[in-house]
Amino acid sequence: MERSEVIKGLKEILAPYLGVEKDKLEAAVETTDINNELGVKSTDTVNIVLDLENKWDIAFEDEEIDGLNEVTIKSVTDLVMSKKS
């Protein structure tokens, strides 16, 4: 699976959780912080994880979610890619 495809899918998933205008999501790059820059509340992490699992038919361990020290487009994309490789 292409990395750009995962990023595109991740952005689609993030859309309902945004605390900022949608154009900021469209302009987001790999270093964009999902919580601090896109205004996604940390309490929505579990919903986003469930959406990721459903979209790509993968399953995350609790430790993998806890291990996300900084939640960026890059760190989440890396995690999804590691499950699909």
Place this chain on the structure above:
Amino acid sequence: MADVAIVGMGVVNSLGNDLNTFSESLQQGKIGYKTIPLHEQLNFRSKIASYPDESKIDYQSYGIKMQDLLSCDDVARFTLAAASQAVRQAGISEEMLRSPDCGVLIGSGLGGGNEFADLTFLLTNRQPVFTKEKKWKVVNPRPRNVGSHKVDSTMASTCSANTSVFFKTQGMGESLSSACSTGLGNIGYAYRMIKHGYQKRVICGGSETSCWNVAAGFDAMMVLSPTGSLSLSGERSGFVAGAGAGIVVLEELQSVLDRGAKPLAVIKGFYSGCCGSGNMTAPSREGQIRCVEGALADGHPNWESKFGKGWKPDIVKLHGTATPTGDAIEVKSVVECFGKEGYHLTAPKALFGHLLGAAGSVELICAVDMLQKGYVVPNINCDPLDPELEFVTHLIPRKIVKGDFKTALCISFGFGSTNAGMIIEKV
């Protein structure tokens, strides 16, 4: 002690998702309940209910974002829409809202019913899920499956919590629940908080979910009507389950006047108490009379020392659920207090059913609207009148009555033998 005014109102229910539509429907005697397909599919005895048409609520027009709704079941969504209307009408500024002087006190009968039922199924069943990719997948139960928002969308304080978070209020944020007197009870406690100086203004009221699991319990008890909401009729056969929200903004009267706003009505008294009969559901004459007299006397040794001998309100807004055991005893209790002449009785549940935790607040808003616009909600479908009520048939208008009405008494009762009463006066 401070005088307390109602300064803003908002509604969501089957007769309208804004005050104007609701008021027009009341004056026209429209019926809001209808057949609910899900009730048919679930083989309910009563297949009718009174639920708001949520597809017609434009949340964006209230500044409510998708993110704000993530922590809401319908009960809190209805609340936010109604609260936004009330805050707008009250004309209170962001600075007033974001202050320790502004509280939130909004309750519901159940809380987030849909989300709670969903949580239970997600945790207990290995189930097929139809994914966004249009494929079926079997999901094993695990706590994570319930998602991020099963706490804030189901908890007993979900209505007040979502409201205080949305408006960024800093005062009290609580939810009281007293079954079907919840809506009026929360407004009554907010009134007391302002009257005694703890808050300057409070966003308050009641809301109820449209989830099938609420109606299911009542349907099992056979207290829901299969035919209609026939309040005061001799053919009444139970109540019609409903959902929605009624939210008001209460404020210190002096504060309202100082900022040049217009109070809609002033609260002259409130009572809450229980029948003490030891019965969960049956009405009690003694408890009801204590409620009526207590609401009027509030703060005085008795109501005649406050209002004068022989005083009576222009309108009595009845609880009037249309259960066979309820309506006649309620009317007789009122007549015992006020006599057989000189006021109007109205039971608006005949139009929009029983909104349970939202009933008391939506019906208080109905009463304020009657005083503001000078009408009495017609008692549609009350004929043939209960023979026990023929002696006061002249107090029960079948068609809209117009006039200059200054005061209204609202009464609400609930399971647990809870009784609430509030007397309001047009300013």
